[in-house]
Amino acid sequence: MIRVAINGYGNLGRGAEQAIAKNEDMELVVVFTRRDPATVTTQGAPVAHVDDMPAWADKVDVCLNCGGSATDLIEQTPAAAALFNTVDSFDTHARIPEHFAAVDAAAKASGHVALISTGWDPGLFSMLRVLGEAVLPDGATTTFWGPGVSQGHSDALRRIDGVVDAKQYTRPVEATVAAVKAGDDVELTTRSMHTRECYVVAEEGADLARIEREIKEMPNYFADYDTTVNFITAEELAAEHAGIPHGGTVVRRGHTSDGVAETVNFELQLDSNPEFTGSVVAAMGRAAVRLAARGESGARTVFDVTLADLSAKTSQDLRAHYL
Structure with a gap:
């Protein structure tokens, strides 16, 4: 054992x-x-x-x-x-x-x-990114996260002074996902691929403007994304955001010869992150x-x-x- x-x-x-x-x-x-x-x-x-x-x-x-x-x-x-x-x-x-x-x-x-x-990311998705590139060296790998709750980003929200509790949802931009799977030529940037939606319970009397500013300016987490901050009550958070679902997709699209395209998808749909x-x-x-x-x-x-x-x-x- x-x-x-x-x-x-x-x-x-x-x-x-x-x-x-x-x-x-x-x-x-x-x-x-x-x-x-x-x-x-x-x-x-x-x-x-x-x-x-x-x-x-x-x-x-x-x-x-x-x-x-x-x-x-x-x-x-x-x-x-x-x-x-x-x-x-x-x-x-x-x-x-x-x-x-x-x-x-x-x-x-x-x-x-x-x-x-x-x-699963980093982790399983990392392994699939390497596998896809090894098998299809002439191509591109794209990773989409969500829709779902990010534990790490939610934890980062809760560490902000004045925040009692919070949940953060990562949502892929659907038009960008469809374009990548179809093989369309689309510009991929941090902002064009995902949005971040935050639901925050703040302490009574907390400076909401400061909290929102700290969230949107947080490096490595929110600064590079279109981020929405919603202030709600603890009761609303418990009733409407109790679960911790998540998921995502790794897409490797490449060519094995001229005009011959191959696509590998690895997808997760999780009830509990x-x-x-x-x-x-x-x-x-x-x-x-x-x-x-x-x-x-x-x-x-x-x-x-x-x-x-x-x-x-x-x-x-x-x-x-x-x-």
């Missing part, structure tokens, strides 16, 4: 807990939290404070870091990598090289493997353990993981039933 820890018990942590329960080769042995452990109720696993993580160093095979990318994982993952093999879902694309370098140093110093930026992301993170946890068993150490990404590493099946089963 792979002994798994979850670091952070929010939406993603609970999604990972659900995923671990569905994997027969995995056991959730502990949940780490910054809160008072007595206030956290899991589906059965013990709860420990993050300050007590060193006491679990020899009892955990892999730690799934389930904090937010805006502020948590930058500190969480290097700290966890000093003690365990780790996996995270860091999704601030522009800061991935910086995050990789910090995690790599911590993991190499401790002799652990740390898989960063897993999930955190439960699906948790499922990917759990599978990547298995891969991290296998990489470590081969004597590897340091930071890794999905590009360093094989399908056999991800699968609970043996190599013999894969060859017999999946090849």
Whole structure:
């Protein structure tokens, strides 16, 4: 059995807990939290404070870091990598090289493997972008996200002073999606491909103009998009925005010879973004353990993981039933 820890018990942590329960080769042995452990109720696993993580160093095979990318994982993952093999879902694309370098140093110093930026994008979509380009080198890859709730962007909204709660929806521009799939010549820019729609519950008396300005000017999250900010009540947010759906599409369109076009689509439609992301993170946890068993150490990404590493099946089963 792979002994798994979850670091952070929010939406993603609970999604990972659900995923671990569905994997027969995995056991959730502990949940780490910054809160008072007595206030956290899991589906059965013990709860420990993050300050007590060193006491679990020899009892955990892999730690799934389930904090937010805006502020948590930058500190969480290097700290966890000093003690365990780790996996995270860091999704601030522009800061991935910086995050990789910090995690790599911590993991190499401790002799652990740390898989960063897993999930579905970055993660599965990243793998499909590389696969599409490898197979169709003469072409272009386009990624669309949504419609759905972005956990990372929603978390970034909630970190703004004066915001009580918030949800952010990413919506692809439908005309642009149709043009790409048809192979039409269309200019693709950040603004022409997606919009961002924010639903924000603000503290009573908060400066709404300031909050809206901070949202629309936030680099890496909203500054480059047409962003709409809607201020609503907590009751409206609970009644109308309770779910966490998401999805997206990777389109690789290329030519294998003059006048012969080929298109590869990879699409996700998710009822629960955190439960699906948790499922990917759990599978990547298995891969991290296998990489470590081969004597590897340091930071890794999905590009360093094989399908056999991800699968609970043996190599013999894969060859017999999946090849």
